[in-house]
Amino acid sequence: MRARFNGKCVECGGEIKVGKEIIKNSKEKWVHKACSDLEDELL
Numbered sequence: 580m581r582a583r584f585n586g587k588c589v590e591c592g593g594e595i596k597v598g599k600e601i602i603k604n605s606k607e608k609w610v611h612k613a614c615s616d617l618e619d620e621l622l
């Protein structure tokens with residue numbers, strides 16, 4: 580999904596800005612889509 584708020588990616592430590600593609604990782608934390616440790620989106 581696209582971020583609706585500004586946040587921080589717990590994987591790379593980078594900023595997550597509104598409109599960026601984000602996904603939850605295996606620890607239920609929001610990360611960049613490219614940073615996820617999961618293979619597929621769990622939606």
Ligand SMILES: [Zn+2]
Pocket residue numbers: 588589590591592593610611614
């Ligand atoms: Zn990241």
